[in-house]
Amino acid sequence: MSIVRWSPVRDMLNMQADMNRLFGNMFDRDSYETSLGRGAWNPVVDITETADEYQVTAELPGLNKDDVKISYEGGVVTIRGEKKQEKEDKNRNYHRVERSFGMFERSFRLPTQIDVNKIEAKFKDGILGLRLPKSEEARPKEIPIKIS
Structure with missing residues (x-):
């Protein structure tokens, strides 16, 4: 069994990820960005x-x-x-870009x-x-x- 060092930052990021999953369907991705930033x-x-x-x-x-x-x-x-x-195709209207x-x-x-x-x-x-x-x-x- 290996020893894992406790990290309060990791715990906060895990909590943030849990909250993102919990409320993920309530917020549209266009209006909600993660702490990593868009893209x-x-x-x-x-x-x-x-x-x-x-x-x-x-x-x-x-x-x-x-x-x-x-x-x-x-x-x-x-x-x-x-x-x-x-490259963006100028002949298309993009409704959503999530990648x-x-x-x-x-x-x-x-x-x-x-x-x-x-x-x-x-x-x-x-x-x-x-x-x-x-x-x-x-x-x-x-x-x-x-x-x-």
Whole structure:
């Protein structure tokens, strides 16, 4: 079991997200903006761990692999990129525009050292998958007990 550091800011953001879901249908998106600002977006990410590696899965709809950059430095994996806005068609009347565009950056600190030479990234159908193998020193080891 891992220890999670308490963060009052995270609790406030979680409360804000709960309130947004609760009242989301009462407010039209045109008149209600999130604290991130209009058009801002961050891709959703899942991070899982096994004894040997971490796996990061990010949803990046509308992007291709050339739009995304990945880096790992000092125990932090960073995913950054840009979702470019399509050109507006002057021959159409837009009734609603809800899709978000712009630059994004997500960074995650991993609690153990990673073998940087074995990191793998795959991108298919808007889903980015990262495999971050743990270094040998970071992997769990069984220590035999000698009884004398």
